[in-house]
Amino acid sequence: MGSQERLWSIYGEAYGWPTADMTYEHDLKDLERHAREIEAHESFNYALFDDAETALLGCVYIDPPERQGADAEVSWWVVDDRAGTDLERTMDALVPQWIAESWPFERPRFIGRDLSWEEWLALPKPT
Numbered sequence: 001m002g003s004q005e006r007l008w009s010i011y012g013e014a015y016g017w018p019t020a021d022m023t024y025e026h027d028l029k030d031l032e033r034h035a036r037e038i039e040a041h042e043s044f045n046y047a048l049f050d051d052a053e054t055a056l057l058g059c060v061y062i063d064p065p066e067r068q069g070a071d072a073e074v075s076w077w078v079v080d081d082r083a084g085t086d087l088e089r090t091m092d093a094l095v096p097q098w099i100a101e102s103w104p105f106e107r108p109r110f111i112g113r114d115l116s117w118e119e120w121l122a123l124p125k126p127t
Contacts, residue, residue: 003080010077014117048078048091057082060095062103067123070109074099 004018011017019026037043044062049055058078065073076095078088092113099108111120 003077006080006083007077010112010117011075014121057087058091060091062099065109065126067109067120068126069123070107072099072103072105072108073111073120074108075111075113 001018001022004020004022007018008020017030034043034045038045042064046060046062047056048058048060050057056079058076060076061074063073065071067073074095076091078085078091082088096108096110096113099105099110109115109120111117
């Protein structure tokens with residue numbers, strides 16, 4: 001929740017997440033939903049931890065498209081104290097390269113990178 005305000009500015013309008021009153025139980029339910037989607041190969045969620053694996057530093061989401069024109073929608077974030085740092089710049093370079101080299105997508109969309117969340121929300125939904 002240390003990055004809630006900034007994450008809300010990114011994901012809030014699109015997904016209503018993370019709410020200011022998000023509890024541990026709410027987060028656990030959200031993580032359980034992600035686990036079910038991963039198990040079903042519907043979406044993928046990768047957490048970035050520090051070397052000791054004691055602190056979450058960010059996440060990468062690979063989701064099926066909710067808007068026309070892509071075969072996957074990818075977004076990522078880092079915690080507030082890593083925003084604007086070499087870690088974030090590395091993620092900004094690495095994630096698109098990783099998707100291009102290791103995933104079978106032909107038209108991945110990098111939301112918040114190759115188009116804004118506002119532009120994404122304005123795209124038509126699949127028919």
